[in-house]
Amino acid sequence: MKFNRLTTMVLVAMVLGVLVGYACNSYAPTPEATKEIASYFGILTDVFLRMIKMIIAPLVFATLVSGLANMGDAKAVGRIGGRALGWFIVASFCSLAIGLIYANVLQPGHGLSVALPSSAEGLNLKTSALNLKDFIAHVFPKNIFEAMATNEVLQILVFALFFGIALGNLHNQAARSMVGLMDEVVHIMLKVTDYVMRFAPVGVFGAVAGTITIHGLGMLSVFGKFMLCFYLALATLWVLLIVAGYVVLGRDIFRLLNLIRGPLLVGFSTASSESTYPKLMEQLEKFGIKPRIIGFVLPLGYSFNLDGSMVYTTFLAIFIAQAYGIDMTLTAQITMLLVLMVSSKGIAGVPRASLVVVAAVLPMFGLPEAGILLILGIDHFLDMGRTLTNVLGNAIATAVVAKWEGAVDPNATTDDDESLLPMEHSQEGRPAVSA
Secondary structure: OOOOHHHHHHHHHHHHHHHHHHHHHHHOOOHHHHHHHHHHHHHHHHHHHHHHHHHHHHHHHHHHHHHHHHHOOHHHHHHHHHHHHHHHHHHHHHHHHHHHHHHHHHOOOOOOOOOOOOOOOOOOOOHHHHOHHHHHHHHOOOOHHHHHHOOOHHHHHHHHHHHHHHHHOOOOHHHHHHHHHHHHHHHHHHHHHHHHHOOHHHHHHHHHHHHHHHHOOHHHHHOHHHHHHHHHHHHHHHHHHHHHHHHHHOOHHHHHHHHOHHHHHHHHHHOOOHHHHHHHHHHHHHHOEOHHHHHHHHHHHHHHOOHHHHHHHHHHHHHHHHHOOOOOOHHHHHHHHHHHHHHOOOOOOOOOHHHHHHHHHHHHHOOOHHHHHHOHHHHHHHHHHHHHHHHHHHHHHHHHHHHHOOOEOOOOOOOOOOOOOOEEEOOOOOEEEOO
């Protein structure tokens, strides 16, 4: 496989991060010193993620409004949204079931001889964020500028939905000019994205080096069984998603996987889905998907289609039960799966979303939420796999919905060395990449 320059540089940054982090962890005189050193590496990651967050809100808003306005048909919006949500629900259920099955078969928490804390103080997990009443109210923005300032993707999506449909139903010259302006904003934001992504290797190096500096390589062996079992569950989901994509897309699924390998690697190394959004959107357009589909389905997926996080919630809940020696009946486990299915929707903007969901659900089944403390030390490494899976699931979901809508250009070409090169506008007015 021919790796483009960004992919190669990210891989090099990951390796350097491990080596530098291990050296700092080995030679630092005290644990306090390792944390101080890691804080300096954290600056690199924070800067990169801040730049990514800087472009998320305008990019989501512009792409969604542009897509809806050009769609022009409210029935088409409902049809596409219905198909997307249908795929999300089925994918989420399969993800939860995989986590449940693998946790029961592999039993990663069986015989765990770790002293369990009696309380979850200090976790700082806002489980109240999962209150159904508050969640429904929170979906609708009271101030679009506040929603954009805090990167509330779901609120931005709701406002853009109204704005885009309204704009598409106005046929005067001013409205057409506004649609053209939104199209140009998308092009501008993709250009900004290209500049920001040049800093990805730096952010990846900081994230990996900082984590290894604090925890060292030894922690990976301590919880190796849990991590191995979890990644086996994720691998099963990857195969399932790819097979489902193959059923709809045929051999084009392999071209899609080749295109999105860069965003997958960035998401895996930074453990941040936000860091992949701009580049993933660009690669899906290179696959041949019409921007109006990408601009609608992808933001929706980032809020409702967290496949990797779904696997983790059931897997972690059963792991905690096993660690405490608590037997759960099959009925209780299936009930918990259904509860997680409902409670996990729309939590993309909640910090430590997967942990929040699990912490909120555990008490309902007599399980101590303090068990979450067991895996907090390695949660970053688990989050890397969750993020990669979330990105893969959303990419395939967007491609599948586009195929169902007949919105995939079969003649789309793939440029394999585009990631660090400046974008130019093609003749059709879409962002193209210079060779």
